[in-house]
Amino acid sequence: MAFNVIGKTVMKSLFGKPATAMYPVIKNDFYPLTRGAIELDPANCIFCNLCAKRCPTEAIEVSRPDRLWTINRTRCIVCNFCVDVCPRDCLTTVRQYTAPMTDKSAAVITVQGPAKES
Amino acid sequence: MGERTIIPFGPQHPVLPEPLHLDLILEDEKIVGAVPSIGFIHRGLEKLVEKRDFQEMAFVIERICGICSFIHGQGYVQTIEAVMGVEIPERAKYLRSFWGELSRVHSHLLWLGLMADAFGFESLFMHCWRVREKVLDIFEETTGGRVIFSVCKVGGLWKNVDGDTLRRIGGVLKDVDKDIRPLADVFMRDYTVQKRCVGLGVLTKEEAFQLGAVGPMLRASGVAMDARKLGYAAYGNLEFEPVTENAGDCQARIAVRVREIYQALDIMRQCIEKMPGGEVATTVKGNPQGEYLSRLEQPRGEAVYYGKGNGTKYLDRFRVRTPTFANLIPLLHIIPGCDLADVPLLALTIDPCISCTER
Ligand code: SF4
Ligand code: SF4
Numbered sequence: 149m150a151f152n153v154i155g156k157t158v159m160k161s162l163f164g165k166p167a168t169a170m171y172p173v174i175k176n177d178f179y180p181l182t183r184g185a186i187e188l189d190p191a192n193c194i195f196c197n198l199c200a201k202r203c204p205t206e207a208i209e210v211s212r213p214d215r216l217w218t219i220n221r222t223r224c225i226v227c228n229f230c231v232d233v234c235p236r237d238c239l240t241t242v243r244q245y246t247a248p249m250t251d252k253s254a255a256v257i258t259v260q261g262p263a264k265e266s
Numbered sequence: 267m268g269e270r271t272i273i274p275f276g277p278q279h280p281v282l283p284e285p286l287h288l289d290l291i292l293e294d295e296k297i298v299g300a301v302p303s304i305g306f307i308h309r310g311l312e313k314l315v316e317k318r319d320f321q322e323m324a325f326v327i328e329r330i331c332g333i334c335s336f337i338h339g340q341g342y343v344q345t346i347e348a349v350m351g352v353e354i355p356e357r358a359k360y361l362r363s364f365w366g367e368l369s370r371v372h373s374h375l376l377w378l379g380l381m382a383d384a385f386g387f388e389s390l391f392m393h394c395w396r397v398r399e400k401v402l403d404i405f406e407e408t409t410g411g412r413v414i415f416s417v418c419k420v421g422g423l424w425k426n427v428d429g430d431t432l433r434r435i436g437g438v439l440k441d442v443d444k445d446i447r448p449l450a451d452v453f454m455r456d457y458t459v460q461k462r463c464v465g466l467g468v469l470t471k472e473e474a475f476q477l478g479a480v481g482p483m484l485r486a487s488g489v490a491m492d493a494r495k496l497g498y499a500a501y502g503n504l505e506f507e508p509v510t511e512n513a514g515d516c517q518a519r520i521a522v523r524v525r526e527i528y529q530a531l532d533i534m535r536q537c538i539e540k541m542p543g544g545e546v547a548t549t550v551k552g553n554p555q556g557e558y559l560s561r562l563e564q565p566r567g568e569a570v571y572y573g574k575g576n577g578t579k580y581l582d583r584f585r586v587r588t589p590t591f592a593n594l595i596p597l598l599h600i601i602p603g604c605d606l607a608d609v610p611l612l613a614l615t616i617d618p619c620i621s622c623t624e625r
Binding site: 149150151152153154156157158161167178179181182183202203204225226227228229232241 | 389399
């Protein structure tokens with residue numbers, strides 16, 4: 149049995165660099181793979197409804213006649229499945245997380261697709 | 267005989283982040299019995315398999331728990347793959363073992379921190395979590411998530427990790443090893459820790475086996491049983507021996523977990539060395555039909571997964587037997603005879619994960 153075994157570690161942290169980042173002066177960098185939120189590029193979307201059908205949390209709603217794509221960001225678990233199933237590769241995962249909110253309706257984002265060329 | 271008092275412990279208790287409730291029956295300060303009740307956070311995740319298709323469900327099953335998330339996902343896809351007779355590529359097997367061991371390091375560091383906090387050693391707690399942060403960064407870099415990874419799918423993995431990244435991670439793991447050693451020393455030798463943990467809550471070898479303890483709880487009592495020895499994923503090709511201790515008390519459980527961190531780091535090093543190249547996923551056709559039961563070693567002990575498919579894309583049944591569920595009975599066995607003040611420590615030594623247990 150020994151006393152004060154942690155002493156050396158304590159001295160090290162007393163004189164060493166802090167272990168935490170100096171936020172907000174130094175911002176945390178995300179990794180390239182970090183899954184933050186799902187974004188749609190409406191130019192390519194064909195409103196096929198596949199992403200909505202395969203989403204495990206039913207976070208996406210697609211209306212083909214109105215050309216509307218809606219996501220509820222507080223339902224979405226950012227599992228990336230919709231990005232993988234989309235036939236047109238128009239969904240991307242951005243690295244920035246959704247900002248905190250006090251009003252849940254702010255989490256519902258609707259994207260209007262361009263009008264169909266006839 | 268003194269007067270008997272019943273004191274409720276939990277579901278809200280400073281030492282437990284999760285809702286476990288025990289009715290403690292006391293005679294003066296000594297505990298003579300404990301009656302558990304669980305069921306505060308049941309979410310019905312198992313039932314959901316009847317409504318979500320089997321590929322989507324892999325993401326949901328991972329969310330059973332925030333600590334052993336990867337291995338839950340692995341257990342699920344492994345079960346479905348066995349039902350469907352899918353053979354996954356070798357590289358995927360190694361990566362699964364790699365992430366599984368990374369989960370073990372992260373879980374054990376978390377537990378060591380919580381344990382230090384439970385016996386009032388706050389600075390040790392913070393240092394454990396400081397090291398754990400590096401492990402979480404590796405997770406974020408390789409999978410995109412810090413807690414929930416969403417990389418397992420039926421037929422392999424969603425993401426590959428290239429060789430250069432793996433070699434660099436090997437370097438980071440060496441740093442982690444170096445950072446852990448002085449902290450492990452505190453757990454193994456320091457007077458305050460020894461005074462609190464040696465001889466507390468002894469579970470003998472026979473009791474541990476007969477009461478069905480699993481994981482570090484079982485191995486700390488001297489039973490060398492580890493589900494990884496079944497050779498699932500890449501474990502058949504990796505060299506390791508189950509870590510055991512003989513004392514069966516709280517200190518032995520700490521020692522087993524500390525040594526398992528070193529073991530996990532060693533297994534990861536082997537994974538990086540032996541990992542073959544190639545694809546990480548195969549295409550899966552058809553739907554699962556039949557049933558299978560697989561056993562995996564979680565950081566907390568052996569978990570059992572059962573899946574039954576009926577030929578449609580929805581499963582008939584999926585069931586998880588979690589390690590905490592198995593360890594509750596040994597816990598109830600070691601509590602009587604202890605002081606009231608020891609209960610938080612004893613409850614913590616099984617590494618309780620109630621959200622897993624209730625799903
Ligand atoms: S799957 Fe892709 S193309 Fe189809 S609706 Fe969704 S985002 Fe649009
Ligand atoms: S990331 Fe997952 S949960 Fe979120 S919208 Fe896509 S499929 Fe649904």
